[in-house]
Amino acid sequence: MPEEKISTADASKREGSTGRPVRADAQRNVEALLEAALAVFAKSGVDAPVREIADAAGVGVGTFYRHFPQRADLVAAVFRHEVDACADAAPILASEHEPGEALARWMQRYADFIATKRGLASALHSGHPAYGALHAYFNERLQPALAGLLKAAATAGEVRGDVEPEELLRAVGSLCMQASDDGRDQTRRMVALLVDGLRYGAGTARGDR
Amino acid sequence: MPEEKISTADASKREGSTGRPVRADAQRNVEALLEAALAVFAKSGVDAPVREIADAAGVGVGTFYRHFPQRADLVAAVFRHEVDACADAAPILASEHEPGEALARWMQRYADFIATKRGLASALHSGHPAYGALHAYFNERLQPALAGLLKAAATAGEVRGDVEPEELLRAVGSLCMQASDDGRDQTRRMVALLVDGLRYGAGTARGDR
DNA sequence: CTTGTAAACGGAACATAGTTCCACATCTAA
DNA sequence: TTAGATGTGGAACTATGTTCCGTTTACAAG
Numbered sequence: 001m002p003e004e005k006i007s008t009a010d011a012s013k014r015e016g017s018t019g020r021p022v023r024a025d026a027q028r029n030v031e032a033l034l035e036a037a038l039a040v041f042a043k044s045g046v047d048a049p050v051r052e053i054a055d056a057a058g059v060g061v062g063t064f065y066r067h068f069p070q071r072a073d074l075v076a077a078v079f080r081h082e083v084d085a086c087a088d089a090a091p092i093l094a095s096e097h098e099p100g101e102a103l104a105r106w107m108q109r110y111a112d113f114i115a116t117k118r119g120l121a122s123a124l125h126s127g128h129p130a131y132g133a134l135h136a137y138f139n140e141r142l143q144p145a146l147a148g149l150l151k152a153a154a155t156a157g158e159v160r161g162d163v164e165p166e167e168l169l170r171a172v173g174s175l176c177m178q179a180s181d182d183g184r185d186q187t188r189r190m191v192a193l194l195v196d197g198l199r200y201g202a203g204t205a206r207g208d209r
Numbered sequence: 210m211p212e213e214k215i216s217t218a219d220a221s222k223r224e225g226s227t228g229r230p231v232r233a234d235a236q237r238n239v240e241a242l243l244e245a246a247l248a249v250f251a252k253s254g255v256d257a258p259v260r261e262i263a264d265a266a267g268v269g270v271g272t273f274y275r276h277f278p279q280r281a282d283l284v285a286a287v288f289r290h291e292v293d294a295c296a297d298a299a300p301i302l303a304s305e306h307e308p309g310e311a312l313a314r315w316m317q318r319y320a321d322f323i324a325t326k327r328g329l330a331s332a333l334h335s336g337h338p339a340y341g342a343l344h345a346y347f348n349e350r351l352q353p354a355l356a357g358l359l360k361a362a363a364t365a366g367e368v369r370g371d372v373e374p375e376e377l378l379r380a381v382g383s384l385c386m387q388a389s390d391d392g393r394d395q396t397r398r399m400v401a402l403l404v405d406g407l408r409y410g411a412g413t414a415r416g417d418r
Numbered sequence: 419c420t421t422g423t424a425a426a427c428g429g430a431a432c433a434t435a436g437t438t439c440c441a442c443a444t445c446t447a448a
Numbered sequence: 449t450t451a452g453a454t455g456t457g458g459a460a461c462t463a464t465g466t467t468c469c470g471t472t473t474a475c476a477a478g
Contacts, residue, residue, distance in 0.1 A: 023445055026455060050436065060457035065437065125386050126331065163402065171399040174383040177334050190380040193372065194399075197406035232474055235426060258464060269428030274466065420478085427472065435464080443456070448449100 030067050032057040037078050046075055046119035072130035083141050086113050090145035100158030103149040104195045111191045114176040121177040142169055159198040239276050241266040246287045255284055255328035281339035292350050295322050299354035309367030312358040313404045320400045323385040330386040351378055368407040
């Protein structure tokens with residue numbers, strides 16, 4: 001279900017919709033680009049120049065754009081499996097903790113994911129239409145994950161039930177934009193504050209923690 | 210004391226530190242640029258091209274850069290008095306409402322300010338060093354304003370006392386980055402959620418009431 | 419009023435970015 | 449082996465921030 005055409009860069013070795021197989025060299029170049037991008041993003045952030053990534057992969061920019069029509073498509077492809085991992089963490093946390101605690105932990109998990117990718121959050125929230133696909137994929141995978149946790153916690157009376165998961169995702173994403181250096185603790189505190197906001201006014205609102 | 214050298218573009222008509230008076234045409238151009246910028250920012254957002262602003266003001270880009278060494282300096286100059294207005298709203302709200310309510314209202318006031326300036330929040334949080342002065346000015350004026358409200362509310366036992374005003378400012382700024390269209394309500398809800406987070410577990414400070 | 423000159427001006431030019439284009443190279447099926 | 453679809457590289461185009469510098473202008477001193 002989560003398979004969207006987030007970029008041209010999937011289609012495992014077998015043929016595309018045309019019937020003709022993907023050329024081996026093309027396949028190689030796509031992989032080289034993804035690998036190079038991961039490294040370059042880690043070193044220079046998500047905003048690294050296209051040329052830098054193409055050079056690192058040993059291909060020309062033309063090749064880059066053949067496989068990733070827009071810069072953002074590369075970003076999307078690179079982070080796709082990390083998004084999946086984050087989504088998959090939800091049911092696991094749910095099985096290990098009380099509903100409220102699971103929710104709180106997942107929110108931090110999500111925050112950590114975003115925060116460690118320099119520039120990812122900014123890119124996502126830049127409003128630039130090029131990141132629409134990435135944004136869509138984030139919602140597609142993460143919203144159901146969060147929705148489950150949220151509903152369970154609300155049913156258990158641990159948090160209020162009138163907040164949309166999509167809003168929360170966006171909010172946490174926003175909070176993580178500051179990035180890097182000493183801000184990690186601060187980000188965690190702000191996410192925790194948001195979660196406490198969810199708790200406020202649920203059945204169990206007493207002073208503690 | 211809020212007078213910092215946020216840009217080259219202050220110094221009211223009188224002489225600068227050199228002793229020589231500011232030339233009248235220069236003075237005019239600075240004003241034309243500020244006025245044009247306000248209009249262009251409203252229409253095209255804070256990210257509008259320098260040339261567009263220069264054209265609107267009827268000056269060349271060279272003149273632009275003479276008065277505002279960096280694009281960001283213009284942004285800072287344009288929003289300076291709006292920041293002041295926001296800061297000044299704090300004591301007024303404090304005198305009209307209960308501490309907790311005053312805090313909540315000011316947070317929304319601040320959020321509205323940021324949110325209505327397309328791209329302002331993004332610029333502030335872009336991490337780009339050019340916006341350092343603007344960011345500093347924001348903190349300089351707004352942090353004391355919020356600190357007062359926060360302390361009063363904590364003393365009244367309405368909110369917890371272990372949160373730094375600077376963190377909150379940054380958090381609200383982040384939450385407002387999404388901007389425009391249908392997001393205003395959502396932003397307000399998220400800011401409210403953050404405030405509820407402050408209320409959750411109130412009493413962490415020497416409270417009474 | 420004239421004039422010397424520091425100050426200000428304008429916009430061409432430069433640097434960096436994303437993206438497009440297309441002549442040429444390469445792969446693959448027959 | 450070979451034809452042609454597919455893929456490649458990088459020059460070139462666009463947009464944008466910023467710098468440079470020859471020219472113009474304000475203004476105070478004479």
